Amino acid sequence: MLRFVTSNAGKAREASQYLPEAVERVDYDYPEIQSDSLEAIATAGARDAYREIGEPVFVDDSGLFIDALGGFPGPYSSYVDEKLGIERVQALAAREENDRARFRTVVAYADDDGVETFEGTVRGRIVAPRGSGGFGYDPIFEHRGQTFAEMSPEEKNAVSHRGRALAAFGDWLAER
Ligand SMILES: O=c1nc[nH]c2c1ncn2[C@H]1C[C@H](O)[C@@H](COP(=O)(O)OP(=O)(O)OP(=O)(O)O)O1
Numbered sequence: 001m002l003r004f005v006t007s008n009a010g011k012a013r014e015a016s017q018y019l020p021e022a023v024e025r026v027d028y029d030y031p032e033i034q035s036d037s038l039e040a041i042a043t044a045g046a047r048d049a050y051r052e053i054g055e056p057v058f059v060d061d062s063g064l065f066i067d068a069l070g071g072f073p074g075p076y077s078s079y080v081d082e083k084l085g086i087e088r089v090q091a092l093a094a095r096e097e098n099d100r101a102r103f104r105t106v107v108a109y110a111d112d113d114g115v116e117t118f119e120g121t122v123r124g125r126i127v128a129p130r131g132s133g134g135f136g137y138d139p140i141f142e143h144r145g146q147t148f149a150e151m152s153p154e155e156k157n158a159v160s161h162r163g164r165a166l167a168a169f170g171d172w173l174a175e176r
C-alpha cells in the first residue's frame, strides 16, 4: 500500500492508475517551501511528510507554466488559483500573442533510503474555460483540441503531466 500525502482530492483521484499498489490518501497539508523548483518543493515536502507520518509516502507538486508570462504562475499556481482564480489567469494570458503553456508535475517518494523524484510534462495552450471535469486549471488548458476538463480521467491521465510522472514512479516501484 502506498500513502499519497495531499490536500487535493483531484490529484488523489488520478493517482491510482499506473501504480502497482493500492493508494491511500493522507489528507495532511505539509508546509511547502518557497522555491522556483518543483523538485525542491516536492523533495522537502516528501521528507517532511515522511517524518510526520513515519511510513513511506509520496507527494505531488505541480504547476502551470505560461510561456508568454515567463512561466507564471509556475510553482505559485496554488496561491494564484486561490487569490486570482483561473479566469483572471486566462485573461492575463489572452493579452499575449503566444498562447503556449505547459503543466509539470514532480512526484517525490520518501522512505528510509531518502527521496526519489519523478517528473512529467505536457504542452498545450491557454484557452477560455471549457468543460466540467478535472480540477484546478483544467478548464483553461487545451491539449490537442480538448481542454483537460473536457476529457475523462483516463483520457487526461494518458497524456497529462501527472500521468507521466506516475508512470515513471510506477516503473521504478515495479523494478526495485
Ligand atoms: O492536473 C492538474 N490540472 C489542473 N490544475 C492542476 C493540476 N495539478 C495541479 N493543479 C493546480 C492545483 C493547484 O492550484 C496548483 C498546484 O499546486 P500544488 O501545491 O501542487 O497542489 P495543491 O496545493 O492543490 O495540493 P497539495 O496538498 O498536494 O499541495 O495547480
Ligand SMILES: [Mg+2]
Residues within 6 Å of the ligand: 032, 078
Ligand atoms: Mg500545495
